[in-house]
Structures are given as structure tokens and as C-alpha cells.
Amino acid sequence: MKCEILAVGTEILLGDIVNTNAQYIAKRLSDIGIFVYHQSVVGDNPERLKEAYDLAFTRADLVITTGGLGPTKDDLTKEIAFEYFGKTSVLHEESFKYIEEVFRKSNRTVSVSNKKQAFFPSDAIVLKNNNGTAPGCIIEEGDKVLVMLPGPPREMKPMFEESVIPYLKKFSKEILVSKVLRVIGIGESAAADMLGDLLDNENPTVAPYAKEGEVTFRVTAKASNEEEAKALIAPIEAKVREILGDNVYGEGNTCLEEVLGQLLTEKGLTIATAESCTGGMVAARLINYGGISASFLEGAVTYSNDAKISRLGVKEETLKEYGAVSHEVAEEMAIGICKTSGAHIGLSTTGIAGPGGGTKEKPVGLVYIGLCYGGEVVTRELNLSGDRQKIRQRATITILDMLRRELLSSK
Known part of the structure; x- marks a missing residue:
């Protein structure tokens, strides 16, 4: 079954609100094997809305609308749909009684x-x-189905789950099941090259999605039931994990x-952070x-040189010789936060985040990070x-x- 999602509302066209409904509906439809081929947005205009219905039904069997079911004059989704299908509406007593009850309570x-x-x-x-x-309502006209849902997500989502998903399942002979693997420390193109022909697999499919600082690979199988789909996914997932190794850090919605929290608590380790350019981001995460x-245990934002000296014990001569943005200072910051906090692990960051402050020798984006653990200190230079x-x-x-990689490699 081909589906089109049609969002109705001038406020979406103007950018006043984000159309999160379409994302939610598309994801849930894919779960039950119904495929969204188009997503559209139309304003609160009778003629353009009628044109949108006409276009949508030339390319889809199922059209799902969101918005335009309110009480004001510009809420026209239902009225134009009834006109489009040549239908006359009458008072639905059960709905009216419910509305009266809602108003009576307030x-x-x-x-x-x-x-x-x-x-309706x-x-x-x-x-x-x-x-x-x-x-909301559903109109069946020949081989076409129109589902109309309210716009506010807090109303749309429950209605979709309680009424629309059960209704639509009769149209789907297959389901889609996905397994998401989360990858870090390697870019999308490099990871895709490593996986090679796996990305050409037809069932299950393997698709990469780049996110901020990481990549996800979605393994999706089409089958008649969930057990069958999971059986198809398992060997492909195992191959992805084997190829990418420790670059795979989690699955699903795992962050x-x-x-890290689970690794630290399982190992009984304590940690503290000393941050300069990241300004508390590491601790916050x-x-x-x-x-x-x-x-x-604690996080220290030691932004100035004086703070690095007084709070962490960074040597003044180290700062003078190498500068605050250096391997040497990152190392002393990591050691210092371990000593002053009593933590097993100390993390440090120091760098030039910009937009100013960079030089030819130390440009904007130069960052040094440090990790002190078990008496050993490791630092890295980043050019971001x-x-x-x-x-x-x-x-x-x-x-x-x-x-994470240090914790995985240590006993």
C-alpha cells in the first residue's frame, strides 16, 4: 500500500512550527509494512487543499492528513475532504456528547x-x-482511504496508536523490523567502504545515517512476522559487528x-573532569x-590559566613554555583533576574553539584531550x-x- 502524508497548516509553511507528525507517522507506518512515498504540506486554503487531495490520490492509495480539524474558520481539512468525495456530513451524536462533557467539566x-x-x-x-x-475520521472510497488526524502531537499520536494502527494492519501482509547499530570513531564513508557489498543487500537492507559525531547503520528486514524478520537480521548484524569491531558502541536508542555510565559502574571506577574549551560539556554528557x-565525583571548568594553576596544579612554567593549548597542559590537567578529586580517572580538554584566538601555529579547532587512568596518561591532538x-x-x-575504548581494553 502506497501512502502520502499531508500536513495541513499555514503555520508549518511559515516555519512557525516543525512538522514532527510526519516523521512519527512515517516511522510507525514502516513498522507495519506500509510505505510512505510522498510527504506534503499545504496551507489553510480551500482551493490549494483540494488540489493537494487530488494530487495525493493520483499517487497513493492511502492519504493521512494532520491538522485542520479545529473549530475555527481556517480549519478546513474535513470540510474540503467531504466536498472532494461528494459526501454530506451529519452530526455524530457520540462525538458531540463527548465534546459537551469536556466543556462541562471546565x-x-x-x-x-x-x-x-x-x-461527519x-x-x-x-x-x-x-x-x-x-x-479524527477515516473515509473509505473505493480503493482509496483517507485518514484525518488532529495536528497537536499530544492528540495525534495516541489516536494514531489506538485507532489507526489497528485499522491499517489489515492492509499489510508484511512487516518491517529494524535493528539500529550505533558507530563512533569512524566516518560514514569510511564505514560504508568497510562494509562494502553488505550495503547492496536487498533483504535485510543495510543503510547508513550520519549524525553529529557518529554514524548509525539500520538493518531492516521485511517478513511476514517479527520472528522471521529477526532471523534475517541476525547474520547481517553479526557481519557488521565483526567488520566494524569496537567502532560499534551500542544499538537502538542507546547513547x-x-x-560509559554502565562501564564505569560495572568496573567500580570513579571519574572527574577538567575542562577548558568544552566548558562543562563532558561533565554534562x-x-x-x-x-x-x-x-x-566532580567537574571543574578551568578556563583561565590561573584556574588551571590554582585548581589543578598545572605548572606555570608549562603554560609559559608550551601554552595552554598543548599536549603538556592537557596531561597536567588530567593528572591534576585525578589528584585533587581522588578519582580513578581524570579527563581534560583544552583548545581553541573560536571564532577568534587562533594563530597560524595554533589555529581555531586545535584541541588537546587528556585521559589519566591507573597512573598512565594519554593525550591526543584534534584538528576540528x-x-x-x-x-x-x-x-x-x-x-x-x-x-570508552580505554575502559573496554582495560581489565
Whole structure:
């Protein structure tokens, strides 16, 4: 079954709100084997909305709309749809009683405008809205299906899950099941080259997606049931993991800080951070993990040279000879935070995030990171590009991945 998602609302066209509904619906449809071929946005205009319906049904069997079911004059999604299909609407008593009850609880009276939300063709499948006053509906006309949903995500999502997914499952003979593998420390093109012909596989498919500082590979299988799909995914997943090795750090919605938090707590290790250019980002990422209190002791933002000296014990002569942005200072910062906090592990960052402050010898994007663990100190030089925020984010991701690999390799 081919589907088109049609978002109705001038506010989307103007950029006042982001169309997150389409993303959600498309993902859920793929889960049940219904494929979205087009996504469209149209404003609150009768003629353009009618044209959008006409175009959508020339290229899709199923059209799902979001928005335009409210009580105001510019909420036209239903009315234009009924006109498009040549249908007359009548009061749906059950919906109207529900709207009256909602208004009664807040000591309000239902207006004529609100009453219009309860009008539907007699042969429509009305979808109850348990989170608002705008019911949705499904119109079946020959081999075409129109599903109309409210715009607010807090109303749309429950209605979609409670009513639309069960309805649509009858049209799907196959399902799609995906397994997401999260990869770090290697770029999208390099990882894709390593996987080679696996990316040409037809079922399951293997598709890369670049994200900030990492890559995800989605292995997706089409099958008649979930067990069969998982059986198809398993050998392909094993090959991806074998080829990419420790570059695969997690799966699904797992984030890097969750992996680190689990490793630190499992090993009974404590950690502290000393940051300059990242300004607390490393500590903030670690603290995202709910159980990190068992491991994280403290984070120091030692931005100035004086702070590096007084708080971490960085030698004044080291700063004078090598400069704050150097291997030597990153090393002393990592050692210093370990000593002053009593942590097993110390992380440090120092660099030039820009936009100013760079020189020919030390350009913007030059960052040094340090890791002190078990009496050993490792530092790395990073040459990063992008704006100030991107440089700081990439430095943060890199040092956290450096820590992950160290924890995996140590006993």
C-alpha cells in the first residue's frame, strides 16, 4: 500500500512550527509494512487543499492528513475532504456528547464553532480523541482511504496508536523490523567502504545515517512476522559487528553516555573532569546517565590559566613554555583533576574553539584531550572544523569515545 502524508497548516509553511507528525507517522507506518512515498504540506486554503487531495490520490492509495480539524474558520481539512468525495456530513451524536462533557467539566458552553467538529459523513469511521475535542475520521472510497488526524502531537499520536494502527494492519501482509547499530570513531564513508557489498543487500537492507559525531547503520528486514524478520537480521548484524569491531558502541536508542555510565559502574571506577574549551560539556554528557552518581565525583571548568594553576596544579612554567593549548597542559590537567578529586580517572580538554584566538601555529579547532587512568596518561591532538559549538561538541564526543575504548581494553 502506497501512502502520502499531508500536513495541513499555514503555520508549518511559515516555519512557525516543525512538522514532527510526519516523521512519527512515517516511522510507525514502516513498522507495519506500509510505505510512505510522498510527504506534503499545504496551507489553510480551500482551493490549494483540494488540489493537494487530488494530487495525493493520483499517487497513493492511502492519504493521512494532520491538522485542520479545529473549530475555527481556517480549519478546513474535513470540510474540503467531504466536498472532494461528494459526501454530506451529519452530526455524530457520540462525538458531540463527548465534546459537551469536556466543556462541562471546565464550566464552558459548546459554541457553534466547536459543534462543527462533531460533523461527519454517515459512512465515515469516526476516531475518538481522548486528549482533545477534535475527533479524527477515516473515509473509505473505493480503493482509496483517507485518514484525518488532529495536528497537536499530544492528540495525534495516541489516536494514531489506538485507532489507526489497528485499522491499517489489515492492509499489510508484511512487516518491517529494524535493528539500529550505533558507530563512533569512524566516518560514514569510511564505514560504508568497510562494509562494502553488505550495503547492496536487498533483504535485510543495510543503510547508513550520519549524525553529529557518529554514524548509525539500520538493518531492516521485511517478513511476514517479527520472528522471521529477526532471523534475517541476525547474520547481517553479526557481519557488521565483526567488520566494524569496537567502532560499534551500542544499538537502538542507546547513547554514548549510557554505555560509559554502565562501564564505569560495572568496573567500580570513579571519574572527574577538567575542562577548558568544552566548558562543562563532558561533565554534562556523563551526568545525563541516571546512575552516574556512583562514579562521577566532580567537574571543574578551568578556563583561565590561573584556574588551571590554582585548581589543578598545572605548572606555570608549562603554560609559559608550551601554552595552554598543548599536549603538556592537557596531561597536567588530567593528572591534576585525578589528584585533587581522588578519582580513578581524570579527563581534560583544552583548545581553541573560536571564532577568534587562533594563530597560524595554533589555529581555531586545535584541541588537546587528556585521559589519566591507573597512573598512565594519554593525550591526543584534534584538528576540528566548524563553528564554536560544533568544535566543542566534537571534542566532547571524541574524549568520551577515547574513554570508552580505554575502559573496554582495560581489565
